[in-house]
Amino acid sequence: MSTQVLPQALYQYEEKLRTHDTQIVSVTPLLQLSDEDRALFESASPDDVAIAVTSTIFFAQGGGQPSDTGTMTYSSSSTTSIFNVTIVRKSPSGFHLHLGNFSSPDAVHFKPGDTVHQAIDGAKRDLHSRVHDAGHILSLAVGRMTNFAPDVTELKASHHPDAAFVEFKGYIGGTIEYNLMDYCREIVAAELPVKVHWWEEKELRKQCVFVPEVMDFGGEGGLFRAVDIEGAGAYPCGGTHVENTGFVGTIIVRNITHAKGASKIWYGVYDWSDWK
CATH class of the missing domain: 3.30.980.10 (Threonyl-trna Synthetase; Chain A, domain 2)
Known part of the structure; x- marks a missing residue:
């Protein structure tokens, strides 16, 4: 995973944000994460995917508080792909890893550079x-x-x-x-x-x-x-x-x-x- 760009934890500065557009840095299957990063997700499914972005409104679990959940959506003229975020943890590298899965097995996976729309579960x-x-x-x-x-x-x-x-x-x-x-x-x-x-x-x-x-x-x-x-x-x-x-x-x-x-x-x- 590239470490050239660290994410900006927008929730630390703008707590009222419930939606946000950001760019994909990496898309990594759980089993391909480093041992250190994979250890952050004890109850994850082997099919889960970890996504890092340039900035995020998703609170990362820590300080006794659970992480946010929600979605990240990519839309183009030909397709819409939705990624369901189930847990977020901060990697030792500084990135926020958004773990979850795509809503459809046929969904087009995100790639680095794609712009996605984040939406957190506001009630939660x-x-x-x-x-x-x-x-x-x-x-x-x-x-x-x-x-x-x-x-x-x-x-x-x-x-x-x-x-x-x-x-x-x-x-x-x-x-x-x-x-x-x-x-x-x-x-x-x-x-x-x-x-x-x-x-x-x-x-x-x-x-x-x-x-x-x-x-x-x-x-x-x-x-x-x-x-x-x-x-x-x-x-x-x-x-x-x-x-x-x-x-x-x-x-x-x-x-x-x-x-x-x-x-x-x-x-x-x-x-x-x-x-x-």
């Missing part, structure tokens, strides 16, 4: 953004509950809708869950703006309530990406986000579990349509 992106920001709000809530959860440190999080959690080093008692949900309800009701910033590391550590030792979401010029829930707190983050906290919906603490000196807060997000 919105859900992932809601769940992701709910995790940040929940972490901010824990930081407020020092009487109930003293000396705890955030470790990691998963923002998969069916298995969302935030994990902390230290003990968080189960009786805190209603206090956490009350605080989350306040933040959601306040409709606080959610803004993305690019900061130098010094500014990042000054502005953010938590900064991990290792950060893998840096941008050009030594800047790091952060999300700021204005009036509540900021976090280093490479994920996608809602416009304001009102879009998150109701945050429910499902359970709090403990293992090896750590506490996991399992949560979900809901809106009125979920209860119908």
Whole structure:
């Protein structure tokens, strides 16, 4: 695979984009990928194909957030070919690999230089953004509950809708869950703006309530990406986000579990349509 042109991750700068035209860099059957790249797709089908492009609106799985799904379409006067994107991962080479398959076995495969039309599943992106920001709000809530959860440190999080959690080093008692949900309800009701910033590391550590030792979401010029829930707190983050906290919906603490000196807060997000 050529490494002369690296893709521009447009979702990091233009989160509202749902469609985008881009150019094909490479089309590689899964089994022809390098061992390093193939290892990114544990549940892939042997018939899957990985496509790299010059720029993309597809979020690549990472930071606990699932990737976008959607389609890439090539149209000409004589044919239309649709590629269904099922998962996106960032290769160590820097390319975003869009894995999936063509909608028809007779479809004309893309070739380098072709212009294709990207379209992501907007409803799924919105859900992932809601769940992701709910995790940040929940972490901010824990930081407020020092009487109930003293000396705890955030470790990691998963923002998969069916298995969302935030994990902390230290003990968080189960009786805190209603206090956490009350605080989350306040933040959601306040409709606080959610803004993305690019900061130098010094500014990042000054502005953010938590900064991990290792950060893998840096941008050009030594800047790091952060999300700021204005009036509540900021976090280093490479994920996608809602416009304001009102879009998150109701945050429910499902359970709090403990293992090896750590506490996991399992949560979900809901809106009125979920209860119908």
